[in-house]
Amino acid sequence: xxxxxFLYIINPLNFKTYEEYIKKAATYQGAVLQKPSNxxxxxxxxxxxxxxxxxxxxxxxxxxxxxxxxQGKLLYAKKYDWKVPGKFTLEYVNGKNKFLLNMYTIDPETxxxxxxxxxxxxxxxxxxxxxxWALSYLSWRxxxxxxxxxxxxxxxxxxxxxxxxxxVLETK
Numbered sequence: 800x801x802x803x804x805f806l807y808i809i810n811p812l813n814f815k816t817y818e819e820y821i822k823k824a825a826t827y828q829g830a831v832l833q834k835p836s837n838x839x840x841x842x843x844x845x846x847x848x849x850x851x852x853x854x855x856x857x858x859x860x861x862x863x864x865x866x867x868x869x870q871g872k873l874l875y876a877k878k879y880d881w882k883v884p885g886k887f888t889l890e891y892v893n894g895k896n897k898f899l900l901n902m903y904t905i906d907p908e909t910x911x912x913x914x915x916x917x918x919x920x921x922x923x924x925x926x927x928x929x930x931x932w933a934l935s936y937l938s939w940r941x942x943x944x945x946x947x948x949x950x951x952x953x954x955x956x957x958x959x960x961x962x963x964x965x966x967v968l969e970t971k
Contacts, residue, residue: 811850817889820847824887825970830944832887832902833968837961839952842891842898852885852904895931899949900966907943915939916963918956935959941967 814820817834824831834844864877887902921933931951937959938947946966948959 809851809853811848811886811888814847814849817844817847820849820889821968824849824884825968827882827884828970830902830941830946831884831968831970832889832900832946832966834889834891834966835900835962836965838891838898839893841893842896843893844889845892846888846890848886848888849884850886850888851881852883896952897931897950898952898962899934899947901947901949902967903945903947904943905940905945907940910945913938913940913945916956916960918959920956921951937963939963 812823814823821831821833824833868877883904885904889900891898891900916937916939919936921935926933934949934951935954936947936949937956938945940946944967946963948962948966950959954962
């Protein structure tokens with residue numbers, strides 16, 4: 800058994816509707832990702848996910864438990880009730896246009912320092928060749944969260960910042 804590789808897979812929670820998503824998201828403490836109230840009209844939710852925080856501690860715990868409870872089986876599965884979300888994802892589309900919204904839990908101590916908004920416009924070359932893949936990017940921090948917007952919609956930094964203002968729901 801010792802020569803075997805240890806792999807673990809964590810399936811994110813997927814939600815069919817925004818209502819289901821936000822009900823679960825709101826149970827976490829701190830900031831969570833919500834639909835921006837000023838998202839342009841005509842966009843449909845195509846993805847709503849919550850992933851869990853992966854850590855060395857968690858990996859060690861799973862490995863130990865799988866060895867004991869799994870009793871040498873090749874596959875061991877367990878349902879966890881997570882306390883800390885690693886990542887929230889909401890994706891909205893309208894035809895070829897899309898908004899991909901993410902919120903990551905980071906460690907403010909070890910994360911690369913960032914103040915204010917960081918903006919990267921879409922690559923001009925990509926814009927010409929395959930416009931649906933030319934994504935502008937905006938990111939910012941709220942306490943232990945990094946929040947990002949990626950979109951192929953032609954929006955200025957200022958317009959994206961306006962959108963960002965209604966993306967964060969502060970829970971208890």
